[in-house]
Amino acid sequence: MTDSWLRAAETLGSDLHLELTGAGSRRAVLMRALRDAIRTGRLAPGTKLPPYRSLAADLGIARNTVADAYAELVAEGWLTARQGSGTRVARRAEPLRPAPVRRRPPQPHARPVLDLVQGKPDPSAFPRAAWLASARRALNVAPNEAFGPGDPHGRIELRRALTEYLARVRGVRTEPDRIVICTGFAGALRLLARVLGWSGAPADGPAPLAVESYGLPFHRSLLADAEVRTVPLPIDEHGAVVDALSGPTARGTGTVLLTPAHQFPTGGPLHPERRSAVVDWARTGGGLVLEDDYDGEFRYDRQPVGAVQGLDPDRVVYLGSVSKALSPALRMGWMVLPGHLVEPVIAAKGQREPWTSALEQLTLADFIESGGYDRHVRRMRQRYRSRRDQLVAALAEHAPHIRVTGIAAGLHAVLGLPPGTERAVVRDAVWQGLALEGLAPYRHPECPTPPVDGLVVGYATPPDHAYPDALQALCRTLPPAQTP
Structure with missing residues (x-):
């Protein structure tokens, strides 16, 4: 029988999709398709199956073929059949679970949990x-x-x-x-x-x-x-x-x-x-x-x-x-x-x-x-201004030698870094579980002026409870003040 997705159970107001593939008698192919559907969870425990007459008519096969397939799957424990209740997927027929993933020790390149990447508003807001x-x-x-x-x-x-x-x-x-x-x-x-x-x-x-x-x-x-x-x-x-x-x-x-x-x-x-x-x-x-x-x-x-x-x-x-x-x-x-x-x-x-x-x-x-749009923008303007103020205060306390610009507007600020330190700071941020971007990727390849080291810090994304931790992680990644 050629591979196909066949639809049945329309008399029940729902669709039953069975993939009939492989060699063998029609009864064997139908039984294999039903087992696969139950095993993978497409037919959940307790699901009522179409009457065998309806399914046989929809698939274009003999009613006895469907009846025999149902009966054998009942005997195997895949299905249950009760007078007046119809044929259902057995409650104990659970879909296969994927094998447990072996946990590896945390790596420095694991996905950061604190996000200070620019351009993303707070999704919770x-x-x-x-x-x-x-x-x-x-x-x-x-x-x-x-x-x-x-x-x-x-x-x-x-x-x-x-x-x-x-x-x-x-x-x-x-x-x-x-x-x-x-x-x-x-x-x-x-x-x-x-x-x-x-x-x-x-x-x-x-x-x-x-x-x-x-x-x-x-x-x-x-x-x-x-x-x-x-x-x-x-x-x-x-x-x-x-x-x-x-x-x-x-x-x-x-x-x-x-x-x-x-x-x-x-x-x-x-x-x-x-x-x-x-x-x-x-x-x-x-x-x-x-x-x-x-x-x-x-x-x-x-x-x-x-x-x-x-x-x-x-x-x-x-x-x-x-x-x-x-x-x-x-x-x-x-x-x-x-x-x-x-x-x-x-x-x-x-x-x-x-x-x-x-x-x-x-x-x-x-x-x-x-x-509603005006009210939301006003509310978010106050929220992001508070975030901006917390960033500026944290830098003033823990890294006063770092110059911060672009703070009058927007959802991000730029932190100036000593020459030659940007790449190391971005790399070290990963160890702190911090997603952070340097200024270099934003520079046009043909920019007429020399490159400037810096960070582009987005302060909108972290939820309120995580923002202080993100600022602490940021301050830990910044280079110390250079001695004269």
């Missing part, structure tokens, strides 16, 4: 009750068409909610028709790479995309996979040095990717003069600014810095998501596009593009409009 309430309200009022084929623009309810929210909180100037919902920043960057091409005339070679000299390596890899060449802009305490866009290294560049609200990962907002300068550069040369507003809501020293997009909506693409404010598990972000890019982006998404769930979009729309 997700507002489950408020999100569930929004989901219920959204489902109750959702139009029928919301359960049909999706709109590549995204749900209009969410785009309207974002139009109001982004204008109020981030100073973004837009309208619902210029917002496209996507699966996050990475999904947006892939779409823009497809639409914009970032390639010039063949004689001139591909036009590069300018990026900050320190940034997320995943984004550079994504662009490299799309065959996009990137050129780094120097950064200093005022953010990206945008004047370099007119220099020889960035010649021919028509697009620049920036993190103006909070330079990633070194920290600090883009200086007001540079914000104006990069918009003027885009206007003069017909260029485009991609604004990654990855954690713009989380500023602790004063009101958040508004979006660059507000200076010129026709020359800036604003990119945002809920990955820092809510959870990366939602896979939900948005692009606020210049008018001329909306249709090309929609065409690039296509009718089979993996989209964010329409139900989650409706839930987020309600969450924003009901004020």
